[in-house]
Amino acid sequence: MRILLIEDDKVLGETLKDYLSIENIELIWLWDERELPKVIGKYEFDVIVVDLILRYTSGEKIITTLRKVGIKTPILVITAKSSIKDKENCFIRGADDYLTKPFDFKEFVLRLKALSKRKHIESIITIGDITINLDGKTIHKGNEEIRISKNAWELLSLLIKKKGEIVDTETIMNYIWPDKEVGEEIVRAYIKELRKILPSDCIKTYPGRGYRLL
Known part of the structure; x- marks a missing residue:
């Protein structure tokens, strides 16, 4: 799981980074929200975590902007604001969950995992005669388990998340x-590895652009 954290509290940011590393969750942390445009187009995230009170703009505006440009990644708000009005405002703008500071780190991780699953309606994907378990990270053809490299699995997971869309090569590399x-x-090379196990023609190449899982 990869998380984007937009938080200008450096103590909290460092603490969350250390805690999430123990949970094997990768964290990309922005303490300067002005860097968001550079990051949002470079990485694929499972959850975006936004503080409302930031140095140069508000978390509410960030939520609105992300939704306006078509970012569908689940958004978790973390903030000291606790009024119903503040919560309502965030949900109207497109937030998916709201956690008031101070919070328990274990609860934070539980909410991240719950939100990340919203992005994948199904954890069991069938492509032809291949069954892919995203949660279990397994691939089966009938009763036979098929093993692929870690990087090939990451690529397959990304293509499944973006199924039907062209995923550009730069996005894959990042x-x-x-x-x-x-x-x-x-x-x-890894596309070739996937094509060896998947039904023929289910990954379409767009020269100079990227790949699409049909």
């Missing part, structure tokens, strides 16, 4: 290798 410089040829 999703699987966020901290490494890799070329398009490595993406093609």
